Amino acid sequence: MGHGNYEDAKRAVWVGCGVLGAVTLIEVAVSLFQKGHIIGGMEDLSWVTYGAALIIAILSAYKAYYIIYNFMHMAHEVPGLRMSVLLPTALLIWGMIAFFQEGNAWGERREVIKERNKVESDKAIKPLGMLLHKELIKSDK
Amino acid sequence: MAHDTAVHEDVHGHGHEESTKELWSGGKQPFKISYGKLMMWYFLLSDAFTFAGFLIAYGALRFSSPSWPVPDFVFSTAPFGIHHAPLIFVTFMSFLLIISSVTMVRAVQEGARENQKGVVFWMFLTVVGGAGFLGCQAWEWTNLIYKECMSVTRNPFGTHTEKGVYLNADGSRSAAEDDLFKPGIGYLIHHAHVDDHGGDHGHHDEGHELTAEEKFLADANSIVSASIAGNKIDMANLPEAGVDFPGFRLNNEGFIERKFVTEAGETGAQTYGPKAFGALFFFITGFHGFHVLSGVVFLIIIMLNAGSGLYAARKNGYEMVEKIGLYWHFVDLVWVFVFLVFYLL
Numbered sequence: 001m002g003h004g005n006y007e008d009a010k011r012a013v014w015v016g017c018g019v020l021g022a023v024t025l026i027e028v029a030v031s032l033f034q035k036g037h038i039i040g041g042m043e044d045l046s047w048v049t050y051g052a053a054l055i056i057a058i059l060s061a062y063k064a065y066y067i068i069y070n071f072m073h074m075a076h077e078v079p080g081l082r083m084s085v086l087l088p089t090a091l092l093i094w095g096m097i098a099f100f101q102e103g104n105a106w107g108e109r110r111e112v113i114k115e116r117n118k119v120e121s122d123k124a125i126k127p128l129g130m131l132l133h134k135e136l137i138k139s140d141k
Numbered sequence: 142m143a144h145d146t147a148v149h150e151d152v153h154g155h156g157h158e159e160s161t162k163e164l165w166s167g168g169k170q171p172f173k174i175s176y177g178k179l180m181m182w183y184f185l186l187s188d189a190f191t192f193a194g195f196l197i198a199y200g201a202l203r204f205s206s207p208s209w210p211v212p213d214f215v216f217s218t219a220p221f222g223i224h225h226a227p228l229i230f231v232t233f234m235s236f237l238l239i240i241s242s243v244t245m246v247r248a249v250q251e252g253a254r255e256n257q258k259g260v261v262f263w264m265f266l267t268v269v270g271g272a273g274f275l276g277c278q279a280w281e282w283t284n285l286i287y288k289e290c291m292s293v294t295r296n297p298f299g300t301h302t303e304k305g306v307y308l309n310a311d312g313s314r315s316a317a318e319d320d321l322f323k324p325g326i327g328y329l330i331h332h333a334h335v336d337d338h339g340g341d342h343g344h345h346d347e348g349h350e351l352t353a354e355e356k357f358l359a360d361a362n363s364i365v366s367a368s369i370a371g372n373k374i375d376m377a378n379l380p381e382a383g384v385d386f387p388g389f390r391l392n393n394e395g396f397i398e399r400k401f402v403t404e405a406g407e408t409g410a411q412t413y414g415p416k417a418f419g420a421l422f423f424f425i426t427g428f429h430g431f432h433v434l435s436g437v438v439f440l441i442i443i444m445l446n447a448g449s450g451l452y453a454a455r456k457n458g459y460e461m462v463e464k465i466g467l468y469w470h471f472v473d474l475v476w477v478f479v480f481l482v483f484y485l486l
Binding site for chain 2: 017
């Protein structure tokens with residue numbers, strides 16, 4: 001607070017309201033376009049699906065930036081505070097990449113796992129493991 | 142000191158020594174922000190990680206699943222009998238939160254000017270916005286739970302993975318245009334309506350022509366009712382494998398799973414969608430809703446305190462209002478991502 005005069009600050013708030021509202025409406029329009037509600041057939045094109053998803057994600061990130069920097073006044077805080085809050089969230093980018101890739105791998109292995117589950121175990125093969133006790137191997141026979 | 146000359150030459154170094162002494166003597170705020178606001182920021186940071194964990198789990202499960210409920214199909218109803226209006230109701234909910242965030246900024250601004258009446262007025266509008274959002278969420282949940290029969294362990298929203306055409310209730314191939322489907326088209330499995338009241342509750346409004354799906358459901362429901370009347374099936378005690386009918390299957394929970402023929406000529410039947418969807422939806426939107434609820438409670442408490450003149454006496458620019466303001470904007474911020482993940486993508 002105390003940045004610029006009161007009238008300017010008041011106007012900035014309503015500008016912010018307009019920006020967030022407009023971005024939300026654009027997001028919904030892009031999403032409906034992606035699902036083929038505005039022009040039929042768009043839902044079948046994979047580049048539309050991915051392109052629209054990318055646009056929506058970027059617009060959401062912009063909304064997040066706008067709320068944090070203007071509404072929560074992060075823009076007026078000292079760099080140390082800004083970095084101590086924002087840098088840790090950068091870890092989440094790696095979290096997203098890692099877990100989505102992992103999820104994708106589960107999806108791809110679904111059929112393989114179903115097949116493997118049907119395979120009868122071969123009792124002639126004993127499990128080889130340093131930590132396995134001899135008793136366990138015996139009881140497996 | 143060993144580096145005497147160096148210290149004397151370096152004016153900044155000398156100044157630093159002094160200010161360190163001052164910092165350790167207390168009374169200074171690190172990051173030039175009050176303790177309460179700083180801790181609110183770090184609480185919100187930790188909360189952001191909690192939400193991120195949930196949303197990343199949603200993403201990982203969605204990526205791992207061959208099909209996933211289509212959001213514009215799942216979330217296409219609104220109050221006052223509005224159907225087939227994809228995303229409209231949740232967009233309205235988003236606007237409620239955005240506007241309540243804006244009124245919160247105004248309350249903080251009035252607080253900085255020590256304007257007691259202004260603070261109470263704008264905080265009151267914020268409370269109205271938050272309560273409105275909660276009301277909308279209550280309607281959305283009620284609709285999903287009681288009308289569409291979704292629960293934490295059951296997800297009646299499925300998605301087709303092949304091209305095909307539905308069968309009529311009597312087992313013949315449907316000729317209706319609406320009964321053709323292609324991969325990615327969603328469907329909702331309905332519970333059989335055979336209760337004493339004989340009504341099928343609000344599946345269609347009176348006066349308009351039945352859609353192909355409504356026609357099928359009406360036929361299927363009367364076939365099931367006839368079987369019950371003839372003592373062939375007992376709805377309270379259905380077999381584990383369900384009951385087979387020419388055009389549909391009645392599963393062991395009493396849901397009508399419509400049969401179809403794929404382009405390859407294979408006969409199949411609708412099945413439940415990925416089970417995780419229900420649990421993820423209720424848990425994540427519920428956790429966000431709980432944040433909104435607790436936010437509204439704290440807003441009311443702080444609004445009453447402001448109105449009583451407590452903060453005016455403190456003369457600290459209504460710092461409590463700033464703190465609840467940070468929290469409230471965070472709730473709006475989380476909704477941006479819940480909205481993105483559950484409804485837009």
